[in-house]
C-alpha cells in the first residue's frame with residue numbers, strides 16, 4: 001500500500017483512570033507551555049481524559065488546538081443504561097473525540113465488537129471523531145492469529161460506517177502485550193500490523209485507506225517514539241503511561 005505523505009500525524013495521550021479536575025488543570029497549563037504554537041505544530045494533539053475532567057480540560061485547552069477526547073461513550077443518546085454517557089452529553093462539554101474499544105474496556109468491562117459497530121457510526125453522526133482501538137493478545141500473536149483478530153475488529157468496528165466517512169475514523173493499533181508492559185513493538189512489527197490494518201480499510205475504499213490515520217499504541221516513550229513514528233504507515237501514537245507526564249508527552253509530540 002503506497003503511503004500518503006499528506007496524512008497529518010496524530011498524537012493522543014490516554015490518561016486512563018488518572019486526573020482529578022485539579023490535576024487536569026495543572027497538567028493542561030504545563031502542557032501548553034511545552035507545545036509549539038498551534039500554527040507551528042506538525043501534528044494533531046489530543047488528550048483522552050476521564051468524564052469528570054472533560055469540562056475542565058476543554059476550558060483549559062480552548063483555543064490551543066489540542067483536542068479533547070473522552071475514553072468511552074454509549075451508542076444511544078439516552079435510555080435505560082445506568083452509568084453510561086452519550087454523544088450529546090460529550091458534545092455539550094465541547095469534546096472533540098472519543099476513544100472506543102480500548103483493550104481495557106474490551107478485557108475488563110466486556111466491550112464487544114458488536115457494540116463498537118454501533119458506537120463508531122454514532123460518534124461520527126454526532127460530530128465526534130472516533131479513535132477505534134484494535135489489537136491482538138500475545139497468545140493470539142504467537143498462534144499466528146494476529147491478522148484474523150485485526151480483520152474481525154476492524155471489519156466489525158467499521159461495518160456501519162459509510163465508505164466516505166471511513167477516513168474520519170482514527171484507528172489505533174495497540175498490541176495488548178505491549179500496553180503498560182514496557183514491551184514495545186519493534187518498528188517492523190508496528191509497520192507490518194498497521195499496513196495490514198490500512199489494507200483492511202482498503203478492502204472498503206482505496207481513497208479511505210490512503211487518508212485514514214492509523215496510530216500505534218503500547219509502551220510508547222520519548223526514547224522509542226521517533227523510530228516507530230518514522231515507519232511509513234504509522235501515522236502517530238496513542239500514549240498511555242508516558243502521557244501522564246507533560247514533559248514526556250510533549251517530547252513524543254515533538255518526535256511526530
Ligand code: PGA
Pocket residue numbers: 014174178179180181182217218219220238239240241242
Ligand atoms: P501505554 O498504554 O502507553 O501505557 O502502554 C497505551 C494505551 O493503553 O493506550
